[in-house]
Amino acid sequence: MASTTTYPIWDVEARGDSHAMWARMREADPVHETVGPLTGNRIWLVTRYADCEYVIRHPGIGKEPTKAGLPPEAVGSHELLSRSMISVDPPDHTRLRRLVNKAFTPRVVAALAPRIGELVDEMLDAADRDGHLEVIADLAFPLPVTVIAELLGVPAADRDRFRAWSRAVLSPAADPTAAQEAGLAFAGYIDDLAAQRRAEPQEDLLSRLLAAEDEGDKLDRAELLGMVLLLLIAGHETTVNLIGNGVLALLDHPSAWRELVDDPALAPAVVEEVLRYDGPVEVAPLRFAYEDVTVGDVTIPRGGLVAPVLLAANRDPERFEDPDTFDIHREAHHLAFGHGIHFCLGAPLARLEGAIVFEQLARRFPSTTLECDRSELRWLEGLLMRGVTALPVTVTP
Secondary structure (H helix, E strand, O other): OOOOOOOOOOOHHHHHHHHHHHHHHHHHOOEEEEEOOOOOOEEEEEOOHHHHHHHHHOOOEEOOHHHHOOOHHHHOOOHHHHHOHHHOOOOHHHHHHHHHHHHOOHHHHHOOHHHHHHHHHHHHHHHHHHOEEEHHHHHHOHHHHHHHHHHHOOOHHHHHHHHHHHHHHHOOOOOHHHHHHHHHHHHHHHHHHHHHHHHOOOOOHHHHHHHOOEOOEOOOHHHHHHHHHHHHHHOOHHHHHHHHHHHHHHHHOHHHHHHHHHOHHHHHHHHHHHHHHHOOEOEOOOEEEOOOEEEOOEEEOOOOEEEEEHHHHOOOOOOOOOOOOOOOOOOOOOOOOOOHHHOOOOHHHHHHHHHHHHHHHHHHOOEEEEOOOHHHOOEOOOOOEOOEOOOEEEEEO
16 A cells, blocks of 8 residues: 655755655655656656665666657756666667776776875865865865866866756756756867867877777767766766765764774775765666566556665665664665666766765864754755755864
8 A cells, every 4th residue: 555645755945854754755655656846747766775676677667768658858857868878778778888988997987096186185275274164165066077077188177167067957957948058058068179089189088988989889979978978977966965975974973983084094985885874866867667567566657757766775774784874884785876787887986086085084184073053054956966055164184
């Protein structure tokens, strides 16, 4: 029996209490049917860990709305992403992933560590001078956008535009005109930059994407634009919230913070527990039921939109002992970056950036405290990203 409880799913004022809401839903109505507030589409929110794994891997649930009898725009994301890996099934997904893997290798990501360390130090130097750090604006936003822009080969002077385009394109429902304009500007910019790289290849990711080839196959224009935008979002937006949520979790748990200060080598473990405890993606990008699919005791009909709630899955007591406890010594195995073939391409980079930030913050500022009352923090609107809009702290070397 479905619960008759009303959940404040779309209530901006309830965003800070999301975990409690998902816990109630996971217990009473784990596959919850709702209606999207803008499109009117029927959406099934899946909240249990095992069920999220199931729908993510189910062959009858996929990324292409037309296979579910829906119009292409049903997903609600920007059209530039429609030809990216996040929006297609195999064999297209397999081909695109293989092409980008030739350019975005583990070696490429690992080689970024020294530069990320330099950038973090530079950003923390300013905090060292005045004893104040606005974690989001001064660190969590500028770090990943600078890293991904440098990786792609975007000139430093253009990085603020990259950030603005990313935010606008990520929220087309909030302002469709702004999203459309940002998409056109972004496409024109990448077209020009790609033309420069074709004429004079550089040691950057865009040049490698242009050169990547698999059995005579290359990325076409739409695929290249979608790939670069996806890399920008995956390499930027997730990391912003990983850093912000992580600093907040550490401040909420002084014993864990003290452990990290005493042993900064724990930073990678902190990253994994932050990803589980309060990950950067609240609800995974939508999927579509290509056929009737039964999840638990609920049948999602063909054409239904399926939304795995990663934030709920990662605190499922059926999967994690004491799930609401922040434990940096936990063996995680979380779903923060998804699961299966659509596992987040930017995950290794986000993990690396998060670990370096937490380690250097603990080394340099062992005394770090929140400057405002926690109840004053404002959370991002929408269900895709989980994070605060600002996080002011006082830091003492």
